[in-house]
Structure formats: structure tokens, C-alpha cells
Amino acid sequence: MHRGTATADPAPSAPATGEQASPSSSPSPSATAAAPQWTAAMDEVSVNGARGVAQYFLDLYPYVLTTGDTTEWDRLSHPECVYCADVRDTFGSKPAHGQLPSADWTLVRSVELDPGVYFSVEFKLVETDAANVATDFTVLVGVVRESDHWLIRAVQIDEVAAAGE
Template sequence: MTSTTAQSSTPSPTPTPTPEAPPAPERPTDMQSADSEGAAAAASYFMQLYPYVLATGDLAEWDALSATTCEFCSNTRAEVERLQAAGQRSVGGVTVLSATGQDLGANGWYRATLSVAITPSEDIDKAGVVVDTNDGGTYTIDVAMTWSDGWTIDSAGIVETPVE
């Protein structure tokens, strides 16, 4: 008796390539100085950490720079924890278009104003399936920060820049 096996005409599913996690941003050397240039560099670095923590779940550097009272910082931490608990990560990017720092005088207080472009991002599960998307845009970010043997981000306010 001869048997034959029918060939399936349905192709096997191909896994979606999962984007690689981004490398950790490098601390700029200007960030070592307690002046307006250092404030701008520290705020820029902090915002470059944003897509990194969402993609990797690595909050060590984020937490080292964040004041416990910083609402933006703690909200970002909560989002990272939510993604990690769901077995997901968010893949996107931030480009700092401009950064200026300002020394506010006494007690180590500084302000930095950034213009950033945030690329559209995707929340991806462990299988590489996109489970959510987030729009990008251009934003102005005002950062309040202090210097005391290093930078601490005290607050960050984000406002979308209208398209002209």
C-alpha cells in the first residue's frame, strides 16, 4: 500500500523581527559641570534616557537622576513597570533639537528648556507583535533641576509644539 502526503498550500507564519533594544545613551562630559551648559547637557541626557528605559526596563540611571518628587519621572517609572509586567516594551526614539540651560541663582537651582522630536513608537510583546502605537511629535520640555555633587531632575513639563 502506498501513501501520499498532501503538501499544505498555507505558508508557515514567519516571526516578525523584533527591533533590538537601543544602547544606553552616554553621559555627556558637559554634564559634570554645575553651570547652565551642564544643566542643558543633563536635561538632554535625561530625555535621551526616556526611550531607553521604555525599551529596556533598565531604570538605574533614570532613578539616579530623578527626584522622588518629580511627577514626570515617577509616571515614566510606572509606565516602564506596567510594560515590563505585561511582557512588553516600547520602541521609539527622542532627538534633542535644541537645549538651553539657565542658572537661577542661589542654592544650586537651574532650568533647562529643550526642544525635542519624539518619533512614533510601538509597544511590542515578547513575540514581536505590536500591541499598541503612540504618535510622535515635537515638544518643548521645561526641566527644573538642582546641582548638589551631581544633577537631580526635580520636575519636567512637556508641551506639544504646534505644527506651523
């Protein structure tokens, strides 16, 4: 995954209301990625809707890397999302070559920070490369609702230090 911490503004400091979800995982494609499908549940203005949008956006990543098609990525990217722009500028219209690492996403929690407006979704990512070396990451996604439309406001990816490091 394209790494880096990229947030334009910190999340609003409204009191957190929301839920902690039980972990679930979904592997992402590794060689030639198909575009993920938008579902009706993602249209819901709720923690569940924001969670679905965050997962959908992250599932777009291998599609953008293998195709260079950023149409849907751009539609969901907030103008101030530094990570979103970095991925678009790096991989848009010039797809990556070679084997992509496999990715196993597990939902850690979803929180509604500003009711109906700002949500934080946290995932654990285990990325395994072609040599079968696994690396763990924490991925935070800021999801906002603006003008009846979901946008990804920020993505922060931090590698989790292995035990003993």
C-alpha cells in the same frame, strides 16, 4: 514620549542668568535603545553641565522604555519629580513593545535660575511615528544640584499646536 505636565513646585523665581544656546539636535534611538554615556562635562556645575545632564536624562527615556531598567533614571530623579516617578512606575520592569517613534531634540535655551543650584533647560522635540507623522513638543527640564549631585526636579512636556489649530 510619555506626555504630561509634571512639576511638583514651580522653579525658583530668582533672576535669570545664563545663556541662550544655538540649536543643536541629536536623534534618539528608535527600536532597542542603548544606555547613553555620562561624560565628564556633565560633572561641571554650570549651565553647560546642567544642559548635558538634562539631555542625558531625556536620552535615558528610550532606554528605560525598551529595557525596563530604571537604575540610572532613579539615580537622577528628584524624589518630588512627578514625571520621573510616573515614567518609572509605568515602564520600570515592564518594557514597552513595538516601534518607538524617532525623536529629534533641539536645544532652545539653558538658564541658571539660582546660581549653582537650579537650572532650566528647554528643548524642542519633533517626534515622528511609524506612519511618518511628526508632532512638535516643547520640553522644559528643571535641573537641581543637591549635595554635589545633579537631580532632575521637574519635566514638563507640551504639544505645540499645529498652524491653523
